[in-house]
Amino acid sequence: MRDVFLYNTASREVEKLEPLSPPRVSYYSCGPTVYNHVHVGNLRTYVFTDTVRRVLEYAGYDVLHVMNITDVGHMTTDQDEGADKMQVAAERERKSPWEVAEHYTRLFLADVDALNVQRPHVLCRATDHIREMLDLTARLVERGCAYVTPSGVYFDTTAMPDYGKLARLNLSGQEDGARVEPHPDKRHPRDFALWKLDQPTHAMQWDSPWGRGYPGWHIECSAMAMRFLGETIDLHSGGIDHIPVHHENEIAQSECATGKTFAKVWMHAGFLTIGDTKISKSLGNFFTLSDLAGKGFDPLSFRYFCYTAKYRQPLNFTDQALRAAQKTLQGIRNFVRYAPESALSGEEPFVAPLREQFAAAICHDLNMPQAVAVVLEMIREANRTREPRVLEALFDFDRVLGLGLREVRSETTALPPTIRSRVAEREEARVQRDFARSDALRDEVLAEGWILEDTPEGVRVRPREREES
Numbered sequence: 001m002r003d004v005f006l007y008n009t010a011s012r013e014v015e016k017l018e019p020l021s022p023p024r025v026s027y028y029s030c031g032p033t034v035y036n037h038v039h040v041g042n043l044r045t046y047v048f049t050d051t052v053r054r055v056l057e058y059a060g061y062d063v064l065h066v067m068n069i070t071d072v073g074h075m076t077t078d079q080d081e082g083a084d085k086m087q088v089a090a091e092r093e094r095k096s097p098w099e100v101a102e103h104y105t106r107l108f109l110a111d112v113d114a115l116n117v118q119r120p121h122v123l124c125r126a127t128d129h130i131r132e133m134l135d136l137t138a139r140l141v142e143r144g145c146a147y148v149t150p151s152g153v154y155f156d157t158t159a160m161p162d163y164g165k166l167a168r169l170n171l172s173g174q175e176d177g178a179r180v181e182p183h184p185d186k187r188h189p190r191d192f193a194l195w196k197l198d199q200p201t202h203a204m205q206w207d208s209p210w211g212r213g214y215p216g217w218h219i220e221c222s223a224m225a226m227r228f229l230g231e232t233i234d235l236h237s238g239g240i241d242h243i244p245v246h247h248e249n250e251i252a253q254s255e256c257a258t259g260k261t262f263a264k265v266w267m268h269a270g271f272l273t274i275g276d277t278k279i280s281k282s283l284g285n286f287f288t289l290s291d292l293a294g295k296g297f298d299p300l301s302f303r304y305f306c307y308t309a310k311y312r313q314p315l316n317f318t319d320q321a322l323r324a325a326q327k328t329l330q331g332i333r334n335f336v337r338y339a340p341e342s343a344l345s346g347e348e349p350f351v352a353p354l355r356e357q358f359a360a361a362i363c364h365d366l367n368m369p370q371a372v373a374v375v376l377e378m379i380r381e382a383n384r385t386r387e388p389r390v391l392e393a394l395f396d397f398d399r400v401l402g403l404g405l406r407e408v409r410s411e412t413t414a415l416p417p418t419i420r421s422r423v424a425e426r427e428e429a430r431v432q433r434d435f436a437r438s439d440a441l442r443d444e445v446l447a448e449g450w451i452l453e454d455t456p457e458g459v460r461v462r463p464r465e466r467e468e469s
């Protein structure tokens with residue numbers, strides 16, 4: 001196993017990952033609330049989550065990845081006030097919350113599949129784990145960390161001496177005044193519901209020792225993480241906006257219940273922004289992966305685009321930046337598609353140091369901009385020296401990058417070698433902006449009965465049909 005260094009939000013430092021029982025790494029990442037389409041800002045977080053797992057696996061760890069689907073109890077404010085987002089969506093769409101959840105879960109999975117985001121080993125729905133949530137809530141009530149009121153069972157944040165440690169909240173300050181108006185049953189504005197009661201019009205309800213109701217959002221993640229990964233997990237991640245409320249509350253309720261550290265390492269992905277504004281549903285500036293497809297973008301260009309900034313930094317989304325990412329990805333794919341068969345046997349001497357650079361980059365807190373720079377350097381070097389034996393290294397890197405390079409290669413293995421080498425040469429001519437040469441090569445290929453098409457996925461070659469001659 002190779003050492004992996006990760007920025008831990010809890011310590012605010014880059015630390016060497018020290019799993020409890022290596023090579024196993026237990027990893028929990030917060031999943032979507034399935035009340036609407038996910039937007040590209042959310043998708044950046046899921047690409048990040050997948051990259052974390054791929055990097056750890058590349059480094060030799062055996063990752064057990066659990067992600068939740070929130071299908072009940074996430075209120076319209078993260079601070080636990082307002083209405084359940086699922087209930088609001090059900091009324092909006094005149095469906096049951098179960099149908100809404102089913103519909104948007106399917107769309108979510110289609111999006112992440114298109115981005116080559118690997119499915120977690122365990123994908124757990126909140127509504128399938130109500131029992132675990134009730135058990136954890138009961139434990140907190142027994143330990144005096146939660147109190148029962150007519151409107152719900154609330155976690156008592158003053159019962160946890162270091163409440164606020166993840167976000168380093170200033171609890172003595174005035175900041176609570178700026179928050180939404182807390183429910184009058186709460187003893188402290190930051191207290192939050194573990195179990196909601198007294199909402200007879202809510203469509204999803206379960207019996208509990210305190211009456212019929214439904215779980216709060218935060219308890220869901222704690223209960224499911226512990227159910228599948230144990231009371232202390234190695235790694236927990238989510239979006240940066242989860243730090244001050246959701247993750248703070250996950251820590252509080254888990255650690256008060258068990259007396260143990262909940263997660264050893266916390267990782268958070270930065271926002272995707274438009275201009276200087278974050279993309280969010282509440283701001284109405286969001287768009288989806290299908291919107292991008294409608295503009296001629298390949299989903300994997302978006303994945304590649306995510307690698308153009310470090311995961312913790314904000315990434316500014318523009319059509320121009322996405323187009324640039326798509327163009328670079330096309331270049332990589334075209335190289336992979338049309339490199340000669342000999343590119344698969346052996347390895348050029350310049351590859352070994354680049355392999356080392358690639359591994360060093362990803363294992364130092366997922367430096368993906370550096371990792372893709374190594375990929376491009378390798379292709380440049382292969383073109384410059386006309387020594388193409390780098391494909392195996394590219395396929396190896398793609399275990400982390402997830403750009404589907406092996407699939408791209410296998411699409412073209414049916415092409416005659418002479419055609420493939422001319423297409424590769426034309427790609428190189430285009431990179432050198434030698435358009436006369438590039439046109440000449442296209443004509444040569446056409447004369448042999450093959451048509452070149454420049455598509456969002458890169459150059460495609462197909463046999464010429466009779467009627468096209």
Ligand SMILES: [Zn+2]
Pocket residue numbers: 029030031221238246
């Ligand atoms: Zn969560």
